[in-house]
Amino acid sequence: MIYRVKHLLHRNRYREQFALLDGLLRNQTLTREQLLDKQQKDLSAIIDHAYANVPFYREKYAQAVRNEANEFAVSRLPILHKDEVIQHRDEMLAGDFDRNQLRIGNTGGSTGKPVSFYYDAHKNELMRAGMCRSYMGSGWKPGQKILNFWGARQDIKGGSSFGKIVNDAIAAEKTIAAYEYTEAQLHDWASTIRSYQPVLLQGYASILAELARYVIDNKINITNTLLGAFSTAEVLYGWQRELIEQAFQCKVFNQYGSREIPNIACECRHGNQHVFTDMVYLESLNIDHEDRLIITSLTNRVMPFIRYEIGDSGRLKEGICACGSPFPMMEMGLCRSNDIIKTRSGKSIYPSYFIHLLDGLTDIKQYQFIQSEPDKITLNLVSPPGLSAETLNSLRASVRREVDENMVLEINAVDEIRRTISGKHRFVISHAA
């Protein structure tokens, strides 16, 4: 009864989100052929929209190849690189949108390049609706409680849409700022799970795994209300999945999406990652011996992302999954391997803290944080114009204030950052452990 009343309040409050969710759930009842047909139509529509309304794409596609029906040959359209998004953000905006009505989002850039982008309220509602559809794969129903462990500081410090739903009773979500933590905090978080009794946990893979390890080591008995733990924003390693499933006695669901293109894929109960073809068009191109993912958002009309090299690797998989989902399957390559920084005082700082430290500093082409000693972190930067002394001082001050008062941040300008043997870029490395 209480659940039904809450659910009604919830639906009423998030009207647009629920209308969008209903649409997404209907798409799930289509056959694979119908979905792929719809995807092709959506793909042509977003490309035509971009060419007609976005100055950047009009120029970029001026020489693009067309087929006999005078449509663009998608597989021959030029790839969109992160550097271009950084340089041409404003020209990537569709002419029919008013800049003053839009918000700006930032990505930490899992490939080591921060990107900022425009979005509107509709994109935000659609992102939330898409996440709800993913959650429902676990048996969760809208209005049931979710506990988030969030590693991105800028989302939690008010002002953002994410901040507004924090601790909202009707939204039935609670968000814990988890960009840094101590043993004492891990203890508090385990207690919060016990008292809040969420149906889902959601958080960065590394933080859920650390919390799981703490729960197991201390033999803490966790509530049995949990239907799933949604891992997001990072590569989820097998050992992390095992820890989380053991500690919380529920299934782990790996989500894949980014801030600029959310809801790319999510794992089902059978452990397969399904691509949401009603939201994205996913290609995999072999570049430098790696299957690079090239993603097109089918829904973002404000600032279209077409054939975007997102910085991850993976490929589509053949076959049908036993779960019955009509969405095709994919597998991720293992990119984005980063370390947790531990301080002398016993604090652990999550890699995304360092990534977000550089948010908005779009002159930075590449970066890498290396903890060489317990009290010293070196930041290597590739940034042609160089950052101002004021910016450098503020970075050092943030690290002293937020990481450890004795932590020295040494900042070096370098010409390039060498990749690992596997060709992956690691942006937070610790040699001090």
Ligand SMILES: [Zn+2]
């Ligand atoms: Zn499946």
